[in-house]
Amino acid sequence: MLDLIEKLKEKFKSDLSQIKSLPEVDKLKIQYMGRKGEVADLFDRMKDLAPDERPQIGKYLNELKSYLNTETENLLFRLQKKSTDSQLDLTLPGRKPFVGRKHPLTKTMDEIKSIFYGMGFSVEDGPEIETDYYCFEALNMPKNHPARDMQDTLYITDDIVLRTHTSPVQVRVMEKTQPPVRIIAPGRVYRRDTPDASHSPFFHQVEGLVVDKGICFGDLKGVITAFAHKMFGSDIKVRFRPSFFPFTEPSAEYDFLCVFCMGKGCRVCKNTGWVEISGAGMVDPNVFKYVNYDSEKYTGYAFGMGVDRIAMLKYGIYDIRLFFENDYRFLEQF
Numbered sequence: 001m002l003d004l005i006e007k008l009k010e011k012f013k014s015d016l017s018q019i020k021s022l023p024e025v026d027k028l029k030i031q032y033m034g035r036k037g038e039v040a041d042l043f044d045r046m047k048d049l050a051p052d053e054r055p056q057i058g059k060y061l062n063e064l065k066s067y068l069n070t071e072t073e074n075l076l077f078r079l080q081k082k083s084t085d086s087q088l089d090l091t092l093p094g095r096k097p098f099v100g101r102k103h104p105l106t107k108t109m110d111e112i113k114s115i116f117y118g119m120g121f122s123v124e125d126g127p128e129i130e131t132d133y134y135c136f137e138a139l140n141m142p143k144n145h146p147a148r149d150m151q152d153t154l155y156i157t158d159d160i161v162l163r164t165h166t167s168p169v170q171v172r173v174m175e176k177t178q179p180p181v182r183i184i185a186p187g188r189v190y191r192r193d194t195p196d197a198s199h200s201p202f203f204h205q206v207e208g209l210v211v212d213k214g215i216c217f218g219d220l221k222g223v224i225t226a227f228a229h230k231m232f233g234s235d236i237k238v239r240f241r242p243s244f245f246p247f248t249e250p251s252a253e254y255d256f257l258c259v260f261c262m263g264k265g266c267r268v269c270k271n272t273g274w275v276e277i278s279g280a281g282m283v284d285p286n287v288f289k290y291v292n293y294d295s296e297k298y299t300g301y302a303f304g305m306g307v308d309r310i311a312m313l314k315y316g317i318y319d320i321r322l323f324f325e326n327d328y329r330f331l332e333q334f
């Protein structure tokens, strides 16, 4: 009997050493340790032994059984590890989940807002579908006034338009609040324009309005200049040129020194050294009449700000249309 045990152990060892795959291990287990396997067979033969031999032989058989068990388990473990190791290439880069990001215009808008927050402005909102009254009339542009030609308008009906600028928010805010007023109003505006590198039928503005006692043009220049310095650096000069808007008097247009060539002249500034940002001026007393502000008591300034232009300057983009094409190859760069 001892001989048989020894032989079975040797046979098992040599069978085990031949095994290369997981299904073969299962077969080996059944062959040796199955209910009708070779070990069970040896246990069966115990009944033929003399009773005094049984405990000793039983002990050897149990030892054999646990030896076979550990050896097959070890082999199983080695084979499993090998198969996962070969499937798993740890040098491959991981798969990153898709993460969205902010549109460059939203980022620029956020930055503009935070600069004005820092200067004590609060943020107001107004409708993009606006009445003729708020968009033009209350801004001192009566119907058929030639000043309306400055902005090519998209009409929904004779009295309802897509707002051509954010200035109507000035009127809406003044109607519902008394001075002091210190607000910005960011948003989308629309004009009847054929798209090209610098025109789009919709674009973005941030309106600014400050009304209080003793507000003067110097305050306007100071705020715009402080903004330019915060946005683009303290070496960016600001230039005001006389202009005309029906809702401001005096009026100006203002430019920032071109951040790309610092005034030398380049593609971005069309060789002028300056980039036009928008218009500004002192609120016309006629506008105060529409909202029942006392123009003897209060003065104010207002400004517009072309967000798309500022974003183009910030990121060195030559074509405004890129913002609206939703090409992921463009958008993912920001």
Ligand code: PHE
Pocket: 164, 165, 166, 167, 245, 248, 278, 279, 280, 281, 302, 303, 304, 305
């Ligand atoms: N609303 C004017 C425009 O869109 C800009 C402007 C705003 C001018 C405020 C003066 C004061 O062209």
